[in-house]
Amino acid sequence: MPSWAFLLPAAWFIGLKAVAVASRASAPIGECLAYVLPDAVVGFGVLAVASCMYARERGIRRLVSALLCLLAVLLQTVCFVVLMRKGSPLDSELLVYTWRDFGNLHDALQAEARWFDPVLVVALLLACLPFLMRRLPRTRALWTSVALAAVSLPCAYMAVPTRPVHPVLAHALVRPLLWGASSGPVEQDVGLFELMPDPASLVKTWERRDANAERPNVILIVLESARASSTTPYNPRLATTPFLAELGKKSLVFERGYCLLSHSQKSCVTMFTGHPCELQQEIREPGRLPAAGFPERLRALGYRTGFVEPSTEKFENRRLLLDDLGFDDYISAEDIDSPLEKPGYFGYEDRALIKPAVRWLEENRSQPHHLTLWTLTAHHPYETPSSFGRRSFEVADWPPYREGYERYLNSLAYTDEMLRELFTELRRRRLLDNTVVVIVGDHGEGFEEHGRRGHGDIPWEEGVHVPLIVHGPSHLVGSPRRVGGLRQLQDIAATVADLVGVPGQRKPRSPLFGVSLLAPPDPDRTVYLFSWFNNSSMGSLKGNTKHIYFPRLQRHELFDLATDALERKDLGATLEEAAMTAKRRELMAYLGAVNTWWLAADAAEIDRMQRTELPPMLEPRSIDFGNARLVGMDAPEGIVHGAHMSLTLAFDVRDKLASGQELQLYAVVGESSRPVKTVRDLNRLPPASWQIGHKIVIPAWVDLRKFGPGSVRIDLKIGGVRKPLHELRIKKRGR
Structure with missing residues (x-):
């Protein structure tokens, strides 16, 4: 050569x-x-x-x-x-x-x-x-x-x-x-922020609820990839969503709603828990939530909770996350048998939501209920079904990726028509009585306004500013109006808690924690914005001043949204070194505080495994594993095909376990037996560290997605001792 x-x-x-x-x-x-x-x-x-x-x-x-x-x-x-x-x-x-x-x-x-x-x-x-x-x-x-x-x-x-x-x-x-993209953030001075309440205190807040408070129905509609500036309530010259504009006149329209991190699964965690998701790219939250989401807290108040979406449940462990949040029912593309089209790559068009949503609401109208509907059509590649005619929109300033933006506007228009049909049917059946409806975008979408497409790494307004509308009876949400002030997705969980009478939801408790949307605007509030890509971009917004920091590039951008809503005039060059250092420290401190809280919650969960008494909800068992005896267990009789199994094991430690002994679960079908994994390490509290006389309580999510419908026996092995634990029925998917 x-x-x-x-x-x-x-x-x-x-x-x-x-x-x-x-x-x-x-x-x-x-x-x-x-x-x-x-x-x-x-x-x-x-x-x-x-x-x-x-x-x-x-x-x-x-x-x-x-x-x-x-x-x-x-x-x-x-x-x-x-x-x-x-x-x-x-x-x-x-x-x-x-x-x-x-x-x-x-x-x-x-x-x-x-x-x-x-x-x-x-x-x-x-x-x-x-x-x-x-x-x-x-x-x-x-x-x-x-x-x-x-x-x-x-x-x-x-x-x-x-x-x-x-x-x-x-x-x-x-x-x-x-x-490598992230060498690990530096200067994480957590002390700049008061850490959020610990998970246990979040539950106690709900325990202080007034028993005589109302229990209104709550419907949450999440508009996939919807950015505020492309919807009619926020841009009246753009006729993409006329139904939302009509509904907005009878609702609370929050002018400045923001996502924390522009990624659907991360936004899902934030909306339903009221605290930040982990601020990192890896999706580790499913099966690991440190505190119960509001769906589980509503169940404790007698609510039935459901979640319907036309997309697949397989992506990023969606079903596991919703089970962990406490939803009773979950209907995904795998459960929908519809002649409707699948214009994208994740599932059906949005009209596939209507029938299962109406059916679920009819079945549960006799009791308080919460239903979440999560749309899909506006997600990339922004394709609408063939039955929806392509429309042209008058746009004053087309973004560079015009062809993609045209498809996106049509996808929003299609979703708007679906919402009109849904509301018409719900009103006809009187399924909106005593019901509060919250409509929100999970994140925005970029079309190269600042050189980037899609979402995940777009800290500018097109990626983080989302529509946020609350519609309901005036005695619950007040009179229709446009509401100023900065709001964020964490506020949705606090709003639901507020609606059902949980006290303290209208007072700021921490910059990291949500506040009820029904609270007056806080002019001093700062909202924080993070990229899904580790250490790619992060920012803050207070009043009209928006500061974006790019750690990988050591670059700062500064915008005045009052005079530059499209963020075209970067004032970063006017920043002094001291101001840039202070802002970098503040953003890194927020990042550190959030991730430290998640790690602290992990540690607290391990500490709670060692107890002196057993939780009352466990079913008594007596299975001898040598130096430890299984004395309690909680497991379902059956799960649907494709789901994880929730399992809690309780042991009485009679003598010290030998070093190296570990817990291992097995699934047995007929003559076949194989080890199965849990979402979190079953041995995160090593058996060798178990204290004599203590009760060890281990919660786990068992991954059984590879097993088809039928009976499965779950065995447990500790050291050299293996014994049967539970007979589980995996059910066929309902259509």
């Missing part, structure tokens, strides 16, 4: 960055060269390593050096395509997340594919052929490489929709992937 062939990776790195920078036509030449330099350094670094390995041109060295160059080129290309299409860099954590849930994300990735992607891949592989052309004459190999590169780079350029956010280009494209 000709030695100059090793220049190809460096040339490719420089070429891709040049294409990215060229999309910023207004950038001066000097700035463009500065942007290309990091990739040139990485490219020539790969060249140096590969050249050293290739020096002897024999055996495994030659093969490894060629594969090294090929891998570097592939990584750079993938990072380039992701950056150009999403506006955010591809990092190692996102790559791991995609790999773990590839089965559910496959269709989403396919929706982002373009016809020229295979052309790009083939051209890229062909361009690497000279690494394997050892016998090809040098001149001929040179011209072959030039010709193939001439095909490849134009294909790469076709992946560029518009100019990206320039700060991201300040580093080599592969930097987040190779060096």
